[in-house]
Amino acid sequence: MGEAVKTVTNTPFEEQEYFINMGPQHPSTHGVLRLVLTLEGETIRKVEPHLGYIHRSIEKMCEKDGYKQIVHLTDRMDYLSAHINNEAVCLAVEQGMEVEIPERVKVIRTIIAELTRLASHQLWWGVMGMDLGAITTFLYGFRDREMINDIFEETCGARLTMNYNVPGGLMFDIHPNFVQRTKDFIAHFKKKLPEYDELLSGNIIFRKRTEGVGVLSKEDAISFGVTGPAGRASGFSCDLRKHAPYSAYDKVQFKEVLGTEGDSYARYKVRIQEMWESMAVIEQLIDNIPEGDFQAKTKAVIKLPKGEFYQKVETARGELGVYIISEGDKSPYRMKFRSPGFSNLSALDHMARGAKIADVVTIMSTLDLVIPDIDR
Amino acid sequence: MRAIIDYIKSIIEGIRTLLKGMSVTGYYITHPREIITQQYPENRETLEMFDRFRGEVVLTHTEANEHRCTGCSACELACPNGTIEIISKREEVDGKKKKVIDKFMYNLSMCTFCNLCILSCPTDAIVMSKDFEHAVFDRSLLTKVLNKPGSKLMEGVR
Ligand code: SF4
Numbered sequence A: 001m002g003e004a005v006k007t008v009t010n011t012p013f014e015e016q017e018y019f020i021n022m023g024p025q026h027p028s029t030h031g032v033l034r035l036v037l038t039l040e041g042e043t044i045r046k047v048e049p050h051l052g053y054i055h056r057s058i059e060k061m062c063e064k065d066g067y068k069q070i071v072h073l074t075d076r077m078d079y080l081s082a083h084i085n086n087e088a089v090c091l092a093v094e095q096g097m098e099v100e101i102p103e104r105v106k107v108i109r110t111i112i113a114e115l116t117r118l119a120s121h122q123l124w125w126g127v128m129g130m131d132l133g134a135i136t137t138f139l140y141g142f143r144d145r146e147m148i149n150d151i152f153e154e155t156c157g158a159r160l161t162m163n164y165n166v167p168g169g170l171m172f173d174i175h176p177n178f179v180q181r182t183k184d185f186i187a188h189f190k191k192k193l194p195e196y197d198e199l200l201s202g203n204i205i206f207r208k209r210t211e212g213v214g215v216l217s218k219e220d221a222i223s224f225g226v227t228g229p230a231g232r233a234s235g236f237s238c239d240l241r242k243h244a245p246y247s248a249y250d251k252v253q254f255k256e257v258l259g260t261e262g263d264s265y266a267r268y269k270v271r272i273q274e275m276w277e278s279m280a281v282i283e284q285l286i287d288n289i290p291e292g293d294f295q296a297k298t299k300a301v302i303k304l305p306k307g308e309f310y311q312k313v314e315t316a317r318g319e320l321g322v323y324i325i326s327e328g329d330k331s332p333y334r335m336k337f338r339s340p341g342f343s344n345l346s347a348l349d350h351m352a353r354g355a356k357i358a359d360v361v362t363i364m365s366t367l368d369l370v371i372p373d374i375d376r
Numbered sequence B: 001m002r003a004i005i006d007y008i009k010s011i012i013e014g015i016r017t018l019l020k021g022m023s024v025t026g027y028y029i030t031h032p033r034e035i036i037t038q039q040y041p042e043n044r045e046t047l048e049m050f051d052r053f054r055g056e057v058v059l060t061h062t063e064a065n066e067h068r069c070t071g072c073s074a075c076e077l078a079c080p081n082g083t084i085e086i087i088s089k090r091e092e093v094d095g096k097k098k099k100v101i102d103k104f105m106y107n108l109s110m111c112t113f114c115n116l117c118i119l120s121c122p123t124d125a126i127v128m129s130k131d132f133e134h135a136v137f138d139r140s141l142l143t144k145v146l147n148k149p150g151s152k153l154m155e156g157v158r
């Protein structure tokens, strides 16, 4: 027996360190996420996320459901990007079905996806302010989000879990009021978005709590797989709408918003800027919705050929991947979701080390975590 | 000296940013017309949901207490979570044995309002109602029989 190279005491915690549980019922974790914080004084030494509190085994449920039924389950993953999740599943299934999707469907899907992104960012903005102690922002964010919810409710039938997509197209055609309502909303929100900046972006307390907090370098963003606005704030060009265009994104002009600093304020800025870009996308499409069918002809029971199908889309939080393995049945053999929230959460430990307890709230908020998306 | 001036400047700048934010809230205090809050439940009488709003599944009945459900169970098969259960029975109609529904069971507490059952119905027997006030004090009240007592299949629907 040789000598141990290094002698370490086998204790889980260093002296002077202690740990506290943040969550699973902490109001600022936005759901049932439990973080075990290892602290030294008030400084974070380690953050360990514990998952599983809202696990519903959506992937397993997919294995017993038909392809039409799977779509509505994905509403319940990242519920703030419900439409985009639905779209991802439909696009993956459509790959296997080999049907020609009408142009009208593609354009409508894109418009509603961008409205979803706007609604998600509005809610995030409101909640972000509230996490940092400004309840006012919550009310303002929800005021504008309500208009989008009305559009959804009128056209899709539900406000949040819309289930508007079916493999092959859309569930119904758009409501006759859809175009006018969307235009009204854009006109309204163009006036109101500068208010967001006035209320929060310039606020000294807000700036002090976000600037330089939770810095994530570009290299780290790539190696942790942080995508979406959080990745782009670190300068990681990862917008799938640009890099792997789907639906009607190849027909529209918009800028991929990139940040450089990678701190909480950069992530905040990227999202605010993205709202402008989303509005630009909608404006380009809303007057040019092609005529045509809202659904391609499909069989009553969809069967995919044997094989593997993968589709990635850009949700409001980052890259969502849908992976289907089919054995030729009417339900998949295996279904896997690559959710943006899970990968983004993995960087939390790295970003929070050395910060203070209050900063964990800021960092989580700017990562824009949706817990059911992480757990599925 | 420089440091003190910077310090005072930062305080003034900070107060300025706070006032800027307050000016927005101040605007809304003085412009109550722009406030969009709804007074629910006071506005219950006037509150109208959108036509496509998915409240709960209902079986439509005519005034003569007739419905259009043939008991084909397509909706039961389309439902992802077993919310609907069609219990059918055999009945003598014009000398022939025919399958008709006995009970159309609908468990509201399990419904995800996905609309797949409505789309799958070949005779458009079921629709989504606009009613959204589902809260009850006992869970068992959420399991409903949708066909009304004594109702029968509408003439000509098959
Ligand atoms: S709406 Fe969906 S969950 Fe509800 S009964 Fe119909 S198919 Fe089932």
Ligand code: SF4
Residues within 6 Å of the ligand: B068, B069, B070, B071, B072, B073, B074, B075, B076, B086, B120, B121, B122, B123, B124, B125, B126
């Ligand atoms: S409601 Fe429609 S789909 Fe369901 S059993 Fe009756 S006829 Fe068939």
